[in-house]
Amino acid sequence: MVTADSALSCSPMAFRSVLWAEWVKFRTVRGWLIGLVIAVLVCVLFTYLVANGTHSGTCTGTGSTCQNGHPAVPTGPDGEAVADSYQYLSRPLSGNGTITVQVTSLTGLVSTNPTNVAPTLSATRPGLAGWAKAGLLLTPTTSQGSSYAAIMATGGHGIHFQYDYTHDQRGTVSADSARWVRLTRVGDTITGYESADGTSWQDVGAAHLSGLPATVQVGLFVTAPVTFQGETGYSTQATGSFDHVTVTGTTDGDWQSHSVGMNEADFYPTLGTGGSRSSGNGFVLTGSGDIGPAVVEGILGSDTVSSTLLLGLIVGLIVLIVIAAMFITSEYRRGLIRTTLTATPQRGRVLAAKAIVIGGIAFMIGAGAAAAAVPVGEHLLAGNGAYVFPATAATVGRIVVGCGLVTALTAVAVLALGAILRRSAGAVTAGIVVFVLPYVIGSSLSGSTATWLFRVTPAAAFSVLDVLPRSALVDYPYTLANGYYPLPAWAGLLVLAAYAAVALGAARLLLGRRDA
Template sequence: MRSLRAEWTKFRTVRGWVLAMIVASAAIVGLGIMPGMQGTCGADCGLPVGPGGEEVTDAFTFMHQPMTGDGTIAAQLTSLTGILPDDPDPSAEQSGGAGPSAAKGAAAGRPGLVPWAKAGLLLKDGTRPGSAYAAVMLTGTHGVRLQYDYTHDVAGPAATPTSTPTPQWLRLTRTGDTVRAEVSADGSAWQTVGTADLSGLPDTVEVGLFATSPQYSAATSGAFGMSGASGGPTQATGVFENVAVTGTPSGGWRGEIIGGADDNAGGATQDSGRFTVSGTGDIAPAVAGAAGLGVTITQTLVGTFAGLIVVVVVGAMFITAEYRRGLVRTTMAANPRRGRTLAAKAVVIGAVTFVTSLPGVAAVVVIGQKVLRANGVYVHAASAVTEAQVIVGTAAVLAVSAVLALALGMIVRHSAAAVTTAIVAIVLPYLLTMTVLPAGAGQWLLRLTPAAAFAVQQSTPQYAQVDNIYTPVNGYFPLVPWAGFAVLCGWTAIALAAATLLVRRRDV
């Protein structure tokens, strides 16, 4: 306790250090709420909410009819084709510029299917976007799947081809709240794909045939690596025959475009027992980035880098200033246990950084969302738990970074060298990933270097069934939040161990 009290007294009596910590927090707030990013819709681009409370995309073409009670729908999917954009428009990735209904003009383009183009059978709680559903489908390159309630994805039997050979026989069977999905090569021998539990499913549901195709997106590369993304609307067309509904169907078939898409998004026709359904959009969790809409709260934290540089400078100077002024001999004479002195300094600089930065990070996450929405940018909602993770995690990253700078300062005994090393280790990998490195190399840097800690700012999950450019540019990181933070802690522990060893062995 005596060492802690002594180090805290040293820190608070140097006004420059105290003011610098205040400036660091103010920089995070100022840069985070400063108007800059512009969009076109803001709150008007509201997304439907799925059964689990998550934001979802629910846009497709549906040829359907009501069915009451238990029953079955089966059909032979005889063809799955698609249209890709001729000239993908890079502006499709701009914040607020593309939403669930952004597939205008998909009817013009070149033949082809995106990997998650979908056509198959769908059972849904009405036609309201965001309502519960279960679907068995053939996809562009991922074979037959059972998907339900947006976040659940089950692959078909191992024998099911992963490309798009047709025909495929598909079947959905409802028993109470349980829906079983099956696939067959001949319509006689059926294999189970999986079952979906749709708790609270009403007695009467809509069943039928559907088709949809998500936004095309691809990374574009400049001379030194990834420099942006291109994308555009796509369309999928499924042709169905031998459609049979058992149980208690009521009413005739009705074709409908769900999710607010315009007439160019597709349609459904029936001719002598053959159904042709063309659609665009997706039935999946909503994402931010090139394949989705808007941004996440991660984009409010651009000021983290300015704050980090300030706290790194203070962390390094907390020890190097004593070396420069010759006061370190007095410190070590007062407490001969040098390792304890270093530990006390680490606790003080870490605690002060965390306490001073936490309010600033919290303010910018809350206020920054409002600023972005006021500028017409759609910001994905985040739960209170996720916001707490981002706020506490960012403050913790700043605190541990200050401790890392302290340890480097003890090792090199020079402020400029310690600060430069810390910034190169923490900030430079992130900036290289964002600007000049190919995506693969950048992902590895964000796994191995201290910059991995920025993963604590990821506020939305990645989904295997949603193709997107999952990079830090769009708020996604290769490691889960606390694994990334652990990488920074590991590097800091190594630096502290080396600093402790050196301070014990060499002359002060």
């Protein structure tokens, strides 16, 4: 039978009262409030110290080097880091027009020296990277990072139409067929076509390149990216042979050869100098590099908006672990838990209220500290001449919210450990061992052990700091050793949430069975 008093104790209004009571308990303890301020300050301070001590990196720009001597990383039309290196044979095209060519062969060389050793033509073997490219390219300018559209034959992926570095559409012509490709311009719309015989054509894709000038560059290009064996990268070079080159439309000027970005300071190291030459009625181009999204491999000393935040987040997390544990263990130490449970016999509600309070506070502290620390670190890195890998506002927002969720879930889990262990020292130690130590250990290891730690332990949640791009257009080992977490941010948070849920479940079970 449900009495009026028991019904009242189970009502939403009663739970709000419990929630308010727990909030009042927290805010009236001056030491905990000071601890929150300390958590924010140490996060920002350690971010400052790490960023201020970083003085090497790779700068952005359109030239081969920047004033600090570091290689430049091109920036694409949308502000993203890109690879933009290729051999180009082009001529001006005014207004609308079409260019057609047959790619008669695509061959290559692979350096037998890893990418940290200068490639030489004497240390090579025959081979072709899967994303080696040869075809037609239209661009308003040969400056690195310019907008473009291209139709190409590749070393191992068939015919592709790509534009502005991140957009890709695949054709259907077999790699074993005669590879004919065509680009047409109508206003700002560029369309790529493929053909197996040069007679029957089908479109592969189209791109709208807004703001194209009246006169653009159209022509042949060849490029070949780094290829990998395991974790080791090797520079490659590709040679494309072209025949039956035709251009319709208004063309002014002769064919001009350009080695775009192909020098020692380029994003992708080159193999040889490349070049263009006539061959019968066609042309032969040799080049190295890539046209596509940038990955971290080629950016020595690069940093991200979150790399400097990491140490500060860990130190701030330890401070919050102490506060979360004491939020409940202090009541056991002073015997006040009996008063709390007498006032609210629904023990699960007490635990839920405490979890909501500490989780909400930890979220605000974690997110606030990240929001303050990220621009500080980025500003200092840029001032020191280090290259900061571009991140969109949405990515930075995800990092800030992610840091808040990591601190909130950790605080809730440690609160549960406090309810289970009833001792501050034990709960704090257990919290650090379970929620911080796996990251420290995993960061010092390599291979499958480190990957395992970042998949199945709470360290998985640190994947919220991952801002490095992955792309199917770049063959690259996206491993932990190369700065890529094994789980996406949402999956890493789910792992941490599972730990918090198990801890809360165990705490609720023991809280109901044991005497206060």
